[in-house]
Amino acid sequence: MSETQLRTDVVLGVTITARDARGRIARLGPVVDAVLANHGYPPLIEKLLAEALTLTALLGALLKDPQGQMTLQAQTQGGIVDLMVCDFRAGELRGYVRFDRERLADASMNPALKELFGDGYLAITFDQPNAERYQGIVPLEGKDLAEAAQSYFAQSEQIPSIVRLAAEKRDGHWSAGGLLFQHLPEGEEGRDRLHTRLDHPDWPHVAILAGSVKAEELTDPGLPLDDLIWRLFHEEEEIRTLPAVALGKGCRCDPDYVRSVIRRFPEDERAEMVGDDGLIRVDCAFCSSSFAFPPSEVA
Ligand SMILES: [Zn+2]
Numbered sequence: 027m028s029e030t031q032l033r034t035d036v037v038l039g040v041t042i043t044a045r046d047a048r049g050r051i052a053r054l055g056p057v058v059d060a061v062l063a064n065h066g067y068p069p070l071i072e073k074l075l076a077e078a079l080t081l082t083a084l085l086g087a088l089l090k091d092p093q094g095q096m097t098l099q100a101q102t103q104g105g106i107v108d109l110m111v112c113d114f115r116a117g118e119l120r121g122y123v124r125f126d127r128e129r130l131a132d133a134s135m136n137p138a139l140k141e142l143f144g145d146g147y148l149a150i151t152f153d154q155p156n157a158e159r160y161q162g163i164v165p166l167e168g169k170d171l172a173e174a175a176q177s178y179f180a181q182s183e184q185i186p187s188i189v190r191l192a193a194e195k196r197d198g199h200w201s202a203g204g205l206l207f208q209h210l211p212e213g214e215e216g217r218d219r220l221h222t223r224l225d226h227p228d229w230p231h232v233a234i235l236a237g238s239v240k241a242e243e244l245t246d247p248g249l250p251l252d253d254l255i256w257r258l259f260h261e262e263e264e265i266r267t268l269p270a271v272a273l274g275k276g277c278r279c280d281p282d283y284v285r286s287v288i289r290r291f292p293e294d295e296r297a298e299m300v301g302d303d304g305l306i307r308v309d310c311a312f313c314s315s316s317f318a319f320p321p322s323e324v325a
Pocket residue numbers: 277278279310311312313314315
């Protein structure tokens with residue numbers, strides 16, 4: 027990938043073998059605008075989803091199988107946000123948020139997770155072909171999604187990790203960025219973890235360097251990700267980068283699938299779905315695409 031391609035809508039993998047550490051660094055621009063385009067969310071929800079999509083890209087880039095899927099879902103109770111779902115497959119991202127507009131209007135400027143999600147949980151699911159589905163769940167606590175993701179790795183996987191996320195709107199366009207670094211007993215990719223010492227002597231060093239990243243460095247579309255990695259870790263003996271993965275907006279809703287879902291409803295329920303115009307209409311929550319079928323097509 028050329029230097030320009032390492033600026034935005036991309037996630038890059040990094041290993042620091044001598045420190046038994048691996049990382050992922052991502053920056054998202056046009057892909058965030060594209061996902062948000064059909065939703066018409068207020069700024070605070072846009073920022074939340076921009077950060078969630080960035081986290082989704084970082085976690086998705088941990089999948090070993092290129093056809094694997096990673097889903098991030100916030101299940102909440104009593105919060106302003108009722109549901110947030112993002113997923114990743116082969117660099118394709120999508121996501122949406124369901125929330126209470128009235129309560130959001132009364133929210134503070136920088137609401138902590140508790141205010142947004144109430145008694146919420148973050149569920150992270152890895153689906154890979156030929157592997158068992160893996161899901162971890164942690165409470166949505168802390169100041170932001172990055173903190174919640176860190177507790178996910180600490181509690182659910184016992185992997186010391188550091189996560190940073192940032193998103194800002196510049197001249198009407200979103201730019202978001204994030205990094206994830208973790209300690210693995212064998213720094214190489216793809217090796218199964220047998221045991222992790224949470225107090226590994228090399229880990230605090232990596233965590234301090236990765237944690238020194240500034241929000242404006244993460245979101246600056248003029249700063250290529252490999253340059254940023256170099257800026258953070260240039261004193262290390264050896265840093266390896268993995269092939270970068272381009273990110274784009276993708277939705278897997280398709281008319282055939284929607285038809286098959288409607289057909290599974292009993293006849294009387296299908297009859298109730300018919301609108302005044304004689305058609306059954308279904309909207310995709312992810313991309314807001316609208317589908318309309320004559321009842322005969324889904325009988
Ligand atoms: Zn869709």
